[in-house]
Amino acid sequence: MTLSTAALREIEMIRGKYPEPRSALIPALYIAEREFGWLSAAALLSLAEALDLPPALVRGTATFYHLYRHREMGRHLIQLCTNVSCMILGAEELQEMLKRKYGLVPGGTTEDGRFSLLIMECIGVCEGAPAMQIDTDLYQNLTEERLDEILSSYG
Amino acid sequence: MSEETKNITVAINGKEVEVSPKTTILRAAREAGYSIPSLCDYELLAPIGACRMCLVEVEGMQRLQTSCTLLPVNGMEVTTESDVLTKARRDVLELLLINHPLDCPFCDKSGECDLQDMVLKYGPSIGRYTEQKRNIPSSYEDPLLATNMERCIACERCVRMCDEVQGVSALTMVGRGEETRMEPFSLESWDCEYCGNCLPACPVGAILSTVQMHNYRPWQMNREVDTVCGHCGVGCQLVVQVRDEQIARIDSRTSLGINRGLLCSLGRFGHEYVGAEERLGSPMIRRDGELEECSWEEVIAFVADRLTAVKEQHGGEAIAGIASPRCSNEENYLFQKFLRVGCGSNSIDSLSRLGLAAARRVFEDLLGSGALANELSAIDACDGILVVGGDPTVVNPILGLSIRQAAGAGARVGILGRASGLDRVRAVSMAPGVERETAVLETLLAEVAKERGFSDERVEKAMDSLRETHRAPESPEEGLADLRDLLRSAATLAIVVGPELVQRPDGHRALAALAGLAHCLQARLYLQAEGANEQGLVDVGCEPDRLPGGIPVADQAHRQRLEGLWGGSVPVEPGLSLMEIIEAAGTKIRALYVMGENPVFKLPKSSLVRKALESLDLLVVQDIFLNETAKLAHVVLPAQAWTERDGTFTNIEHRIQRSPKAIAPRSGRADWQIVAEIAEAMGCPLAVAKVGEITQELATVSPLHAGLDAESLDDRGWLVRPPEERPPGESAAPPIALPLQEPTTNGVRLGVERLLFHAGTTSRHSPALLKICPEATAKLSVELASELDLEDGDRVRLSTAQGSVTVPVEIDASLTDHRVLLSNHFENAGVLGLLDYSLHPLTKAPALEASEVAITKVEAAEE
Amino acid sequence: MEPLLLKNTDQPNSADLAEYQRIGGYRALKKALEMSPAEVIEEVVTSGLQGRGGAGFPTGKKWEFAVRATGSPKYLINNADEGEPGTFKDRYLMEKNPHLVIEGMVIASHALGAQKGYIYLRHEYPTAGARLERAMEEALNHGFLGDSICGTSVNFDLEIFRGAGAYICGEETALIDSMEGKRGQPRLKPPFPVNAGLWGKPTIVNNVETLACVPIIVDIGGAAFAEIGTPASPGPKLYCLSGSVNRPGLYEAPMGTSLRELIYEYAGGMRNGHRLKAVIPGGLSTPVLPAEATDCAMDFASLVEAGSALGSAGVIVMDDTVCMVRVARRAAHFYEVESCGKCVPCREGTGWLEKVLSRIENGNAEMKDLDLLQDISDAIYGNCFCPLGDSAAEVVSAIFKHFRGEFEAHVKNGVCDLEA
Numbered sequence A: 001m002t003l004s005t006a007a008l009r010e011i012e013m014i015r016g017k018y019p020e021p022r023s024a025l026i027p028a029l030y031i032a033e034r035e036f037g038w039l040s041a042a043a044l045l046s047l048a049e050a051l052d053l054p055p056a057l058v059r060g061t062a063t064f065y066h067l068y069r070h071r072e073m074g075r076h077l078i079q080l081c082t083n084v085s086c087m088i089l090g091a092e093e094l095q096e097m098l099k100r101k102y103g104l105v106p107g108g109t110t111e112d113g114r115f116s117l118l119i120m121e122c123i124g125v126c127e128g129a130p131a132m133q134i135d136t137d138l139y140q141n142l143t144e145e146r147l148d149e150i151l152s153s154y155g
Numbered sequence B: 001m002s003e004e005t006k007n008i009t010v011a012i013n014g015k016e017v018e019v020s021p022k023t024t025i026l027r028a029a030r031e032a033g034y035s036i037p038s039l040c041d042y043e044l045l046a047p048i049g050a051c052r053m054c055l056v057e058v059e060g061m062q063r064l065q066t067s068c069t070l071l072p073v074n075g076m077e078v079t080t081e082s083d084v085l086t087k088a089r090r091d092v093l094e095l096l097l098i099n100h101p102l103d104c105p106f107c108d109k110s111g112e113c114d115l116q117d118m119v120l121k122y123g124p125s126i127g128r129y130t131e132q133k134r135n136i137p138s139s140y141e142d143p144l145l146a147t148n149m150e151r152c153i154a155c156e157r158c159v160r161m162c163d164e165v166q167g168v169s170a171l172t173m174v175g176r177g178e179e180t181r182m183e184p185f186s187l188e189s190w191d192c193e194y195c196g197n198c199l200p201a202c203p204v205g206a207i208l209s210t211v212q213m214h215n216y217r218p219w220q221m222n223r224e225v226d227t228v229c230g231h232c233g234v235g236c237q238l239v240v241q242v243r244d245e246q247i248a249r250i251d252s253r254t255s256l257g258i259n260r261g262l263l264c265s266l267g268r269f270g271h272e273y274v275g276a277e278e279r280l281g282s283p284m285i286r287r288d289g290e291l292e293e294c295s296w297e298e299v300i301a302f303v304a305d306r307l308t309a310v311k312e313q314h315g316g317e318a319i320a321g322i323a324s325p326r327c328s329n330e331e332n333y334l335f336q337k338f339l340r341v342g343c344g345s346n347s348i349d350s351l352s353r354l355g356l357a358a359a360r361r362v363f364e365d366l367l368g369s370g371a372l373a374n375e376l377s378a379i380d381a382c383d384g385i386l387v388v389g390g391d392p393t394v395v396n397p398i399l400g401l402s403i404r405q406a407a408g409a410g411a412r413v414g415i416l417g418r419a420s421g422l423d424r425v426r427a428v429s430m431a432p433g434v435e436r437e438t439a440v441l442e443t444l445l446a447e448v449a450k451e452r453g454f455s456d457e458r459v460e461k462a463m464d465s466l467r468e469t470h471r472a473p474e475s476p477e478e479g480l481a482d483l484r485d486l487l488r489s490a491a492t493l494a495i496v497v498g499p500e501l502v503q504r505p506d507g508h509r510a511l512a513a514l515a516g517l518a519h520c521l522q523a524r525l526y527l528q529a530e531g532a533n534e535q536g537l538v539d540v541g542c543e544p545d546r547l548p549g550g551i552p553v554a555d556q557a558h559r560q561r562l563e564g565l566w567g568g569s570v571p572v573e574p575g576l577s578l579m580e581i582i583e584a585a586g587t588k589i590r591a592l593y594v595m596g597e598n599p600v601f602k603l604p605k606s607s608l609v610r611k612a613l614e615s616l617d618l619l620v621v622q623d624i625f626l627n628e629t630a631k632l633a634h635v636v637l638p639a640q641a642w643t644e645r646d647g648t649f650t651n652i653e654h655r656i657q658r659s660p661k662a663i664a665p666r667s668g669r670a671d672w673q674i675v676a677e678i679a680e681a682m683g684c685p686l687a688v689a690k691v692g693e694i695t696q697e698l699a700t701v702s703p704l705h706a707g708l709d710a711e712s713l714d715d716r717g718w719l720v721r722p723p724e725e726r727p728p729g730e731s732a733a734p735p736i737a738l739p740l741q742e743p744t745t746n747g748v749r750l751g752v753e754r755l756l757f758h759a760g761t762t763s764r765h766s767p768a769l770l771k772i773c774p775e776a777t778a779k780l781s782v783e784l785a786s787e788l789d790l791e792d793g794d795r796v797r798l799s800t801a802q803g804s805v806t807v808p809v810e811i812d813a814s815l816t817d818h819r820v821l822l823s824n825h826f827e828n829a830g831v832l833g834l835l836d837y838s839l840h841p842l843t844k845a846p847a848l849e850a851s852e853v854a855i856t857k858v859e860a861a862e863e
Numbered sequence C: 001m002e003p004l005l006l007k008n009t010d011q012p013n014s015a016d017l018a019e020y021q022r023i024g025g026y027r028a029l030k031k032a033l034e035m036s037p038a039e040v041i042e043e044v045v046t047s048g049l050q051g052r053g054g055a056g057f058p059t060g061k062k063w064e065f066a067v068r069a070t071g072s073p074k075y076l077i078n079n080a081d082e083g084e085p086g087t088f089k090d091r092y093l094m095e096k097n098p099h100l101v102i103e104g105m106v107i108a109s110h111a112l113g114a115q116k117g118y119i120y121l122r123h124e125y126p127t128a129g130a131r132l133e134r135a136m137e138e139a140l141n142h143g144f145l146g147d148s149i150c151g152t153s154v155n156f157d158l159e160i161f162r163g164a165g166a167y168i169c170g171e172e173t174a175l176i177d178s179m180e181g182k183r184g185q186p187r188l189k190p191p192f193p194v195n196a197g198l199w200g201k202p203t204i205v206n207n208v209e210t211l212a213c214v215p216i217i218v219d220i221g222g223a224a225f226a227e228i229g230t231p232a233s234p235g236p237k238l239y240c241l242s243g244s245v246n247r248p249g250l251y252e253a254p255m256g257t258s259l260r261e262l263i264y265e266y267a268g269g270m271r272n273g274h275r276l277k278a279v280i281p282g283g284l285s286t287p288v289l290p291a292e293a294t295d296c297a298m299d300f301a302s303l304v305e306a307g308s309a310l311g312s313a314g315v316i317v318m319d320d321t322v323c324m325v326r327v328a329r330r331a332a333h334f335y336e337v338e339s340c341g342k343c344v345p346c347r348e349g350t351g352w353l354e355k356v357l358s359r360i361e362n363g364n365a366e367m368k369d370l371d372l373l374q375d376i377s378d379a380i381y382g383n384c385f386c387p388l389g390d391s392a393a394e395v396v397s398a399i400f401k402h403f404r405g406e407f408e409a410h411v412k413n414g415v416c417d418l419e420a
């Protein structure tokens, strides 16, 4: 498993920006994720090599952050906020519905590989609670019906 | 570290104590006699304040404070025990235990577990946690280290040890929150140096060594003995834990020795050879071509008779001895005394001729005997470090650690040649190829000398002779300017010299150039030494031209004084050096007594060495294993191993440390005792009954050892102070301008690789080390491998004019040059025997010729 | 009160440079560049501005420390990690008024002598990132950023650094570790970032809203700024209202506006005619207040007096349909997920809290579990490395204290009264 030359060049560029090369790690992990789909052990090793960092440090940092993809994911990532503001207005019921109708549990993927679900800790759109993001699209004031409708628009 | 001034007064539990501003309250309280529980705090690591066990109350502060992170200020009033604190500690412990498996009965750490102790003292009596505990399977995949992450308390001591101290970062914490745990990460290996320094760092049973898994309980130990490691020249202090007269475990304490409890793989896991089945049992005499067991009486008489016969027939000069860096000062001292006055020969030398003994002579001749009197701890205070001639993290791992730590504290490390163990911390490196390194050093010297000049005429003259024949590089070499800047900008420079230089045809010039640099830049010089007691054997007189204390044989007054003390005469002429002895074997030399050494395997051109030794009238080998040399011997004398007998050892910084007897010998007799018995049988009594008497005699005889009292040595040992007046050098300005090595370009060369996981040939008998490094490999660069169409694991035959070996290929990305590297530890796969040499006229070291090697792939069927 | 921070943000093109300049944008920067750094800091000190990131540390004082710190370069970090549940003010500012944020940073850089700045942006905010990037480019092209700003010798290089999903990285030292490529866990203090922060250099960390106040202070003057709000907590303030209100949203009001006014005037009162039950006034790390406390003024000191804190002014309003056990459980879940794992009480205790609360919520608990809940909170509180763990304990205990009856009912009846 090796990073593409374009990715290596990008990583090299980021690395050059900081006085300490290790600072490139957080952004470079996104690049590795883009390249390999998710951060498998092999992906982390190749990134460690590219950054000339001990593999353990790369792994330690990667696993600390929840927004990296630590497992293989579906085509679309649902990031559903269920923190208090959203919860008050029904987010946990939405989570329940995703499980019931789509078999989606937190951290899991639908059988058809269409969606993965990540439960979020406040995505900062509490004025539009309940809210979620699918990939980079934001949806607010969700209801069960709307959620269904929205999901059907994703292939 | 220097003692801080204790200029701050704090009150701990009402008792006023003076502390330094950098001592944490936790340490200050302990010094004052109050124990505060702590888990994440560890002597060698920066505090992190994570476990929250060390809470104390501070007058005027609302919250409880973690004493491990709290620095004193004048007038601070601290309370270390109170009801509030007891509750807080019990609370923290209760939280710590909710996910802990509470499996003390099965846990190897039981009885020496900090958590267990603390729970007994402060802990809750019942657990109120009723939910599912964290479930993480234990891992036994690693050959030496087992992990049980359910027991882990996430204090990060192992990770911090591996990162902050060892500088390897093979360990990491992974996950977050409740899921946090330690993980060794990297697909197949841990990238681990197997220092095992994480083992004592772990306060619980989360990391354990499989070497004594289920075979060690602290309360079953018969005794613990602090001693000095016998594997390399650093001389680390360690703890031997004994059960049923076997070494059950090697432990360490952060308070112990100059190594502060840090060890390397050899020290921590390399002790099993002592109890190995294949240790020599009974003495043997060759009869009808076969070695046959015999009694001690018989063998002593036999050796004495044969030595006497050689002496009578050919004169004492026909007898020679090879001393051993694995033997103590006392043993080596007695051995050379026996050769000089018992046999009448000065032909005594050691394999340190390939290393420290020869190198230090170059430095001392040029700079005086104080040139190498530098304590290892001073490396911490250096802001520039030049490493040349070998990787200290491999040859002398704990010295290597000091360099890593100095680098961590800001020192700039420059490497000439290859030292991959320092790659992560180096600031500058330059690898011009071994043939060019001397020229690089001379260029550096020329540039530095131009600026700084020499303050000593003698040195200047010597350096002049270098300059006249120096071949400056045709074009500016990459890295040279950076290396020069590193040298020039350092306020305190250390130069760390490896054993490789002295083994090169122009190595003495490199050493001389380094001496010049050290002189101009007032640098501290450090010599690496592979053998544990190389420095010691030199100091006690195991050199053909030097008597105990480093006094030249030619010094008549001293020699006569010695003769008086010894009650016998010492030959006037210096004896033969190591390679001269070998070359003269069968002609001028008729009998050779090898004590604890293996020249057949460890010298170049083994075919020649073997033939030479076979032509001797008498070859006596005294050892703990039937090694390659012993197999040729007429007489084999089983000796005792490390920890089986008393003695002192001298490390590379000239520190004399005790190596006390810790276990009953498995077999054999102490080296000194065997020598004394043979001497006695030859009618030349050496008059010693105990090791202590030899130490006392040494202190009387040798000016270097005057004042040494073995009985009073603690874990810091005793530093030899070089005499004020330097003994005169061989000449006013030693000739050093011998020709430079000619670079040859074509062909693949064979080079020597030193392995972190092996030392000499005893490590062959240590199963733990064999697990992590089971066999010799031919290391080569990625380019060379593709050029030769070789892959990892392919078996190749390496052939030189001297012979051939067959080993698997290992591609090493850190190699850049056109060489194949092979180690010299494994039977039938040693590199040295394959190399040719020429006797260096000045250092008398065997200069290894850059031998061309033919590499052929061997198919499995062919073998 | 005329909006200052949200001025013009109801316009669709409020993020454009032209629009921003039309209403006087970058006027303050030009003014500041004519002042000496010391004079700018003096204005900030006079303004009485307190950090808007949660702790309320006086910004002027922080800047004075920073100027005195030795070492170079100095770094300015804009803390845009906004992870505090119930808070969305920084996102709004960055999306709708990015130039105000940038202008604030450039002025700060001039005052502090920091030539390099970073915006540590949480990854959850892609739109804010895009708007900032566009605004930064505009500013660069117009000489408000980069080299020779407005033709002076002042240089400031600004860059966005995106996080990767960790609430604790909003804590300034964890943020710095994260930028250094490490696991973002809080560092031991001292040394404080102003003395040894990013890569060991003096580093000033300020919140987005704090920095957005800076152009206003320079523009209207520190004294005029101090006139707004209360003497102890001056200035305009962004309040984020969410939960059971009619018009959830972001409102700018003088510091010290009462909770009642915010809920009933600004946010249009309670939804569907329900009754107010409880308010979390400053984001999920501040203790809940019961309905009776609505007269409390929303400023740093008053809220502390009321037993809570202003925090990030994320006002989460709960009506009488909301189960407080559930809120406590969800809060504990947040802390369990976001605990960095460094210190024992928070790492082990937050998870335990959540587990016990789940049992209570689901009716699988006994009365003695209520004592256990309190004991766990007490064991965590005061024993943690950083405020995160303490908050977990405080928040859970406050809900328990004010709504103990609901907890007991859950245990007794096995279900939530509200659902039954």
Ligand SMILES: Cc1cc2nc3c(=O)[nH]c(=O)nc-3n(C[C@H](O)[C@H](O)[C@H](O)COP(=O)(O)O)c2cc1C
Pocket: C050, C051, C052, C053, C054, C055, C056, C057, C059, C079, C080, C081, C082, C083, C084, C167, C168, C169, C170, C171, C172, C173, C205, C206, C207, C208, C210, C211, C386, C387, C388
């Ligand atoms: C657990 C924790 C989370 C925090 N999260 C944020 C945050 O998301 N945004 C923020 O500006 N400050 C946050 N802070 C406060 C910062 O540590 C820091 O005080 C602040 O950024 C300083 O800026 P200010 O003085 O302008 O408020 C957090 C603090 C803690 C303890």
Ligand code: SF4
Pocket: C168, C185, C186, C338, C339, C340, C341, C342, C343, C344, C346, C347, C384, C385, C386, C387, C388, C389, C390
């Ligand atoms: S309280 Fe402790 S574990 Fe929790 S976030 Fe802070 S440092 Fe990390």
Ligand code: FES
Pocket: B037, B038, B039, B040, B041, B048, B049, B050, B051, B052, B053, B054, B055, B066, B067, B068, B069
């Ligand atoms: S020893 Fe102080 S917090 Fe662990």
